[in-house]
Amino acid sequence: MKGKKGRKPGKLLDALRMGRPLNAVMVFFATVIGGLLAGAPPNLYLPAALSATFISMGAQAVNDYFDVEVDKKKPHRKPLVHGSLTRKEGKYVFSLYYALGLLFAALSSPVHVAVAVLAVIGTYLYSAKIQSRKYLGNVVVSLFVALTMVYGGIGGDIWRTILPALIIFLVNWGREILKDIDDGDIDFPEKVSLYHILGRRWANFFGTYLVFLGVVFSPFPYLFSHLDHGYIVLMSLADLIALFAVTEALNNKEGRAEKILKAAMVVALLAFGAGVVG
Numbered sequence: 001m002k003g004k005k006g007r008k009p010g011k012l013l014d015a016l017r018m019g020r021p022l023n024a025v026m027v028f029f030a031t032v033i034g035g036l037l038a039g040a041p042p043n044l045y046l047p048a049a050l051s052a053t054f055i056s057m058g059a060q061a062v063n064d065y066f067d068v069e070v071d072k073k074k075p076h077r078k079p080l081v082h083g084s085l086t087r088k089e090g091k092y093v094f095s096l097y098y099a100l101g102l103l104f105a106a107l108s109s110p111v112h113v114a115v116a117v118l119a120v121i122g123t124y125l126y127s128a129k130i131q132s133r134k135y136l137g138n139v140v141v142s143l144f145v146a147l148t149m150v151y152g153g154i155g156g157d158i159w160r161t162i163l164p165a166l167i168i169f170l171v172n173w174g175r176e177i178l179k180d181i182d183d184g185d186i187d188f189p190e191k192v193s194l195y196h197i198l199g200r201r202w203a204n205f206f207g208t209y210l211v212f213l214g215v216v217f218s219p220f221p222y223l224f225s226h227l228d229h230g231y232i233v234l235m236s237l238a239d240l241i242a243l244f245a246v247t248e249a250l251n252n253k254e255g256r257a258e259k260i261l262k263a264a265m266v267v268a269l270l271a272f273g274a275g276v277v278g
Contacts, residue, residue: 011084020056020060026269027052029049031053032046036276037153040153044154047104048154055097056101061093164272168268174209182254211245221272227276231272241264
């Protein structure tokens, strides 16, 4: 009995790990910033932020659920791979996260519920059906990442979230492509990416082009959305980090570039926050 009790905290931690808590925190703040950008009331965007957080965690967990065989090839051992959670328990984990996401959406508005239902269905189908075609999956994942800011803006002037969402979409899409190049053939043939279709050179070029395009668009929210000067200061730093990542990628250091781009996206998120609260 003591052994079983001792394993419970470990299982809870593994369930939390399946949801990628650090990514979830970023989703929460992106949704809140979307609400602030759009001028939506807090009673809408705060439950929406919790909704987006749990749906994001559900999407990550369901990805692990369907990805067990592929993940066995990777050095990083996830809970379902090393057996600390069973596949049945993994199913309970992603179902709970999705249910909490829908519950908090219901506390916002019917529109939030409709979008949340689409997000749950979309992320589930992505893992179950689409992710084997990573060249499509990259687009789907990036759309859902960008949608978080738009989701927060529901109930306000949602158009003010479109440009920020576009920047997030472009940079994340490029980052996903560079990550696939760094993974190389580890997922192949179960998953096919642009790297396998275009080759390293052209996949690298397309991924870095998308990131560069995101940098080009980055001043536009400041020009058209009445953001504070703090935005342009921090976004300039994010742009420099992103451009450094581009140079690393062009030197065939895609794995390093992908990690640098994640840091750039965090700084960009802080820039949007500084722009709306400054």
